[in-house]
Amino acid sequence: MWVVGALLVVGTLMALWVGVRGALAYQHLSTIRSLGPEAASTLAADPAEATSVIERLATEADAAHDLTSDVVWSVAERAPWIGPQLEALGTIASASDRLFGDSLLPLATATTSDSLNALRPKDGRLDTAALSRLAAPTESAAAASALAARDVDDLDPTPLLGTVASAVDQAQELFTTSAHAIDALHRATKLLPTMLGENGPRTYLLLVQNNAEWRSLGGISGTTILLRAEGGAVSLSATRSATELSRGLTQPVVALPSEITEIYGTRPAQFVHNLTEIPDFTVDGPLAQEMYRAQTGAMVDGVIAVDPVALSYLLAATGPVALPDGESLASDNAVPLLLSAVYERFPDPAAQNAYFAGATGAVFEALMEGRGSTPGLLAALARATEERRILAWSADESEQALLDDTVMAGRLPVTDEHTARFGVYLNDGTGSKMSYYVEPTVTLDWGSCGSDDRELSLTVELTNTAAQDAATTLPTYVTGNGVYGTAPGAATVVGNIYMPEGWDLVSATTTSGNGYTQATLEGRQVLTFGPVLPAQSSTTITVTVASRSSARDAEALVTPTADASLRPTVQASCVLNARAGLQ
Template identity: 40%
Template sequence: MSDLPESRRTAARRGARPRLVLWIVLALVLILILAVAWVGVRALLARGHLERAVGDVDTLRAQLTDGDSAAAKNTAKRLEDEAGAARALTGDPVWGAAQYTPFFGANLRAVRQVSVVVDDVARNAVSPVAGVVGKLDSDSFAPKNGKIDLQPIEDAQPAVAKATRTLTKADRDADAIDTNRTLSPVTTAVAELRNALQTASAQADGANRIVQLAPAMLGHDGDRNYLLLFQNNAELRAGGGIPGSVALLQAHDGSLALQNQAAGSSFGPYDQPVLPLSADTTGLYGKITGEYMQDVTLTPRFDVSAKLAQAMWKQKFGQQVDGVLAMDPVTLSYILKATGPVQLPTGDTLTSDNAVKLLLSDVYAKYPDPTMQDAFFAAAASSVFEKVSTGGFDTKKFIAALALGSDEGRLRLWSATKGEQSRISGTAVAGELPTVSKAARQFGVYLNDGTGSKMDYYLDKTVSVGSSVCRKDGRPTSVVEVTLKNSAPADAATSLPEYVTGGGAFGTEPGKIKTLIAVYAPENAIYLGATQDGKEAALQTATDGGHPVAQLQTMLAPGQSVTFRVVFLGQAKYAKAAVQAMSTPGVDQAETEPLSFECSNPTHAG
């Protein structure tokens, strides 16, 4: 019992309470300081691990490019360790609680999410691929003794598929990181991660499709037969060029052989289209699309063109092919950069520099007889193919050539097997109509020759596209501008061979170029109007599978040009998407240019 008077005991208790509260506050402050220090130290350590992981990514990329598989495996393991350490440092309970504090919490949460994404990519994408890189590199697709070894490609399928799934998820996860309240360095880091993952995810998806498709399509599970359409850009078709030469390509467990060849002109005319055509196709391009091999690519839908070509080959030779491949002389010139010069049976030497001019222009003066021209084209195709099939090429340059040809719309592929075609769909080689998504709104500019000649060698094309929100409802207005010019010499009517000018046989004066321009918008867009050289254009409006189409006919004498503008209204939910335009590849394929316009008068140049 205390000897203090009651009043003094009460006062002592009252004095102890503030001291207790003070000690509690000081303890909490100390805990907070320790927590901040803990988080700060771990943040610095995590940053170091992440920075070293970024350095390892650059090293790994160089090693994979050089084919140094042993070093790549070591780097992949180090990358996995660094990423795992960063994830562990940002995953303890203190860090977890700190993520919900004002101001700093958003930054800590973003750093944690970045660490998780990088670790997932390191463990489930980089490491699996590094494990098979020694057996699977660019040289894996090069024939040795006339045959591609397909087993390593098939063995790599699970690892590449896993990596692709991981990168796709990582791309989504990175996109979901909230950077609205983060500091500039964190915001920048997240943006860089997103850009890297978007590119890596797209590249992985492409690689995965190739790895999954290649073994079966190259005859690993049984022989395959493909139809090769060799398109001539000197006489344009929406899908590229007129199929001047056709050949059978046989694949047997990785070995390729060029079999029967025939001139495109030897197929048709058929009394009726070889397959039923949609009303959209006949309305825009006519029944001849299905009545002549040389016209199957009048439509920009390569799946339609391929099925028609497949049916025509079967009617002529009684053989059902498993797919169709199309390419042009420009792609051949790219491939010649990988193979080097090729000697032809005619005595001509085909090089990357002279292939386009020789195959699309000089041949008509050198060999006036169309039969000799067909023989020359067949000899060129078979000679280059022979060099490729025996592995006589630089693999990296060859892959780059195919990639460039695909990007420019010069290389197309269709498979009659539904599962394979579903993997081809959505890629550059599929030859599909424009699509729309939150990332991009695509437009299509397709050209069909109406001259019945080879004058399109002299047709220059420029495509521009732009978009702006001009309405209160947020729907975007998009403008596609196409400029064509006849760059043939002024005396083309007399200086060029009659076979090139057409000689007026199809109603076009020699030297002039008649062209049908079809501009496609994404599905559910609305056509608003068009002008030709600033004046209201007389054109055909139609639809093709839900895509609004504006089609115009032009006639150009040497030196003349025409500019066609067409305006479409899009959907508000895609207003922020980038606008793109794909177009029929001619002799030259310039990049699409950006276009600015006044909302008050979009059909006229500003």
């Protein structure tokens, strides 16, 4: 009885100790959560002022970590039921301490307003030395944030309940996003000095993608511009249309692997318009380099792709710019002007291409003049990059190694132990600009979540929003005028759905009743659909896959469209559905 009584007393004291310290730690973490948005907005508006906010966040995180890292807490983490909740709380506290104390605070101290302002172009030149000085602090910050994200991501959410479960979900998103952003900044500080010609002149081929006519990674490469960089000074020249660069190419410039030609034929290696039809920019970049060399004799050092939506984000930071004809191009009119109105104003494709080039040049000039705040420009670039609207490939192997693991590399989706990833790549089959009117709605739904036998469904709804009289009210250049077999006003979409590696196809159906073809590319099953959408009609494609897997999250990478409100990455959590009652 004395022994049992002593154990009860010790257990009660431990519970009180852990309960009090846990409540205090929770208060500190709640403060961090409430201060997070303030820190983000302050960082965008005034980096110097943000340092004081991050200092407070670091103090709160340090206190939470201290409260959840003693011996009593460690013993309590081994208890049934309550143990996993305490372990999750302690992990979030230690990861917060690492993120704010070891990563963001030193980084904020190093990136003062003066150092950030040094990153703004001046007189058409970027200070590459200022970028190089940030390499060391961003490297250590990236390492600390990556460790913090890994610790939180490794938490098993299955036994977690209520507030703790919700906190872990939010923390995983926050820490992953932060780690990716800091890592991108670090890679930029290492890449940009050499890519901007710090060690000698560089030339890059800039592809301006047109989302009004879909290709897998965005749109046709309708216009190309040569970008030159030397000692941080950057200029644009040698604008050419895709038609001009493709003229005379009767054969592919390189022999493509049979896996690629089975799905895409030889078009990506023969027509500049189709360069980004293959949804892997590490393949498209070298193709563009060789095609440009074959037609001009010039060998570029890399290839960059950008679309009008990315330009609209940049215009939000720089403010409106004047086009060669005197019209103002702004964030709110850039997309409809460049992807729709231009075809009504200029029936001649050559005039259209000149207009695209002029608009791109005007935005570029505003950037190089240093318009807009540095945080605003960085935020615009970050959003465009995250949405895969800016892609880059370098012929330099060491530079490409730094790009490879980033979103800018434009690689095929990779499935890992945590996340099953689809690729939903859309291509125009009308031979027109009708993609501007097609709205893709992509959703992911988990089936069974109660065991390692997982089932996952992808639904793609395609809607042609063009008016019923589109055949007669839209320009023939937009409708295609039936030249390639699609009736004016209708839209043909060729969709390639890449299934997660290691997952088996259960079913694939379409509401239109049309079938699909199957192929394989780099270990992924690829289903190809080709629905024809009359004006004001929709079709739905549903693909269900299954696997014995521990993956609890799902993603679908979708072709970036002209609609900035449609996120090119769709996500779903198996665990969240399981908590809601799905088994």
